[in-house]
Amino acid sequence: MASSALLLFHLHKLLILAFLLKSAAEVDGVPDLNGEMQILENISLPPGACIWKKSSGASHTPCEFEVLDVEFLDVLGKAPKVDFISHAPAHEGGVYFPNNEEFYFSSTWSVDELPEKPANLMKMSLKTGEISVVMKTMMANGMALDNKGKLVVCEQGLFQKRGFIQRIDLHSLSMSVVADNWKGLVFNSPNDVVVKSDNSIWFTDPNYGQTERFKGPSQVGKNQVYCVSATGVVTAVADGFEKPNGLAFSQDEKLLYVTDTGTSVGDGTVDLTKPHSITVFDVEGSNLSNRRVFASVAVLDGNFPSIGVPDGIKVDTTGRVYTANQDGIQVFSRGGKLLGLIRVQGAINMGFVGPQLNRMIVTNYTAIQSVQLNVQGAGLFYARSYHHS
Template identity: 30%
Template sequence: MTPPLTPLRRRSMLQGLGCLSAGLAVGAAAPPAAEMAETVRPPDVTTTPPRQWGPSAPPSYTPDPDVLVIDRSFKDLLFGAATLHRVWDQGTWLEGPAWSSEGRYVLMSDTVTSRQYRYIWETGEVTVFRPESYHSNGNTFDYQGRQISCEHFLRRVIRWEHDGSVHVVADHYEGRPLNSPNDVVAHPDGSVWFTDPSYGTGFTEGHADEPGGEANPDGRIRWRVGAELVGVVGGTKRQADHTFRVDPSGRVDAVLTQAQLPNPNGLCFSPDHKNLYVVSSGRQAGGNGHDGDLAIHMFDVQPDHTLANPRLFTNMRYQGVQMGADGMKVDVFGNLWCGASGPLGLCGVFVFNPEGHLIGRIRLPHGVSNLTFGGPKRNWLFMCAGESLYRLQVNTQGAGPA
């Protein structure tokens, strides 16, 4: 018996018949091989047939072919009628999405152009939020609704107060300046936790070190170019990269040293704040001597705010490929949704259950730098991937403030 046509098989057949009828109608011969070599490009998508993105793309089939169930439990987290959408593609390198409950928008940073944008919930528009963000990266909102941002260029973490003033959360540790704070999360006790690798100590996302620093060892880089934007630059030489906690009193403590976890990147708490997840990323630009292991690590948060019981949550290896983890968030059930970089077809979002087992994937045509849950019910997943922002309605909710 001939099996019934699935939506994808129907679409393949219809496209094939459409191409055949078009060829018969115009009676055109096939173009020369040389011409085809110039015009035919490899698909930049992961589905078969190739998927189209953007507002003019035809409706996708459901369930979405790029939302992949690995374990049955992942189905419980999905809304079966939802499809992936690319809602904006005018960025350069988007990072740090965070949902403002009060403003009803998704805030995000373009680390390259040094701007912040917002996706407005009611209209779906993306507008410039701050035309100069000092190469901000990670963002979050604390439990009072205040925006907290990591600024690469000024090498600091700041908080925007409700009256519009700026409070410097941290810019030094033990008398030395920070590197380039990367990702940040808020704790209900009023503390702020952030990672401080050195990805912003270069042209693209911040500024280089002064001569002699790791990011400018021979002094050839004109490290002050760009300082005219603000008249001053943040720290001048790379320091060891740590993971920090800033107490409500303002005291800055290193909860993880470079030796304990090199190249810290994304971080987030479990829903009950008893555990902290931290990504250890790859070698930094201009770095001399240490690499992260590209894995996600898990720690117990002690009553005295120190971390204990370090353990591997996942090594981020999939189908024999070492993937790169970046930003991540947990849902109310404790599942970890993590941005993943790697080969086309594998990159996108990986979803792990609380035990560290991969239960699902979201394929996108670019690695995801960071993600957040947003919308009035916190049941929309927003994903920053390269120059684009994607969204997917899900059947779970993000835990804590975005």
């Protein structure tokens, strides 16, 4: 009995040690690669997928899907596929309009061509791939569809013209301003936006307009996250960011994820000392609490000048988090563990489309690409109700 008890005691200690070593190996979302590789090497991977291998410089010849964790195979399914759709000046937005099977996005722009050629609001037919200009804008950037099927657009503003949040009826193209100031102060340059089920509108406001030289000095003096209530009241709900950028709610809206692209200064330079991370908050109504780092985002090989620039962000119905980074779409577990990479170089933003919301459209400045996955996008209330009505 004594020897059995001693054996159990040592076994218990070994199990604790193994757990601690595994936990230590997963700090900051980095998986226990040795353990994962042993598992993955015994599993048949889907077409286009390969096991990611750590490298001090450039990685091996890249695959379309780099697998770091077994859970990523659930995301990919049996037949994942990346398809090139079209060359296009596709920047931000990434909004699916189910009525006409269209994908809306904002175009790229050049500071040297302002104000004559600002960013345009554009759309692509998901049926034909045809791309067209919808209208000229005041430097449109991020977009979302509200719960009535109207397009909510972040207009960054241009020189002396202030930035604002705009709502557009996609049938009549009639427009209205949702918010254009906080306590009388002009916004910096509204960047990305999401709409909650209670019809409140949440958006980020970094100072890229100032660093990219198409806006005057900041009146707010901070780079904040805002909430516009259904009655139009504008509240600053979070600050302390270097460059708050993409944002997304979890499926149950109890969590809000915000990317910080601080490493991308906006003047063409990179600052490796600034944030390149995803922050998550607990959400109760319009109040945020329990701020914490969800994941620090880095590129998976050495081919890029910056350590990482997590931009657009989306969540699927199981709670996995997707962020657009320089090397593609990085996918994280609910706990912040990096699961894998969908390699679309230079990815900026993306959106789930289609009747099942399981097809992802990715923009990367110069092109639009499509990725067929085995997941369903979260938070797309209008699209989901439209396809189930």
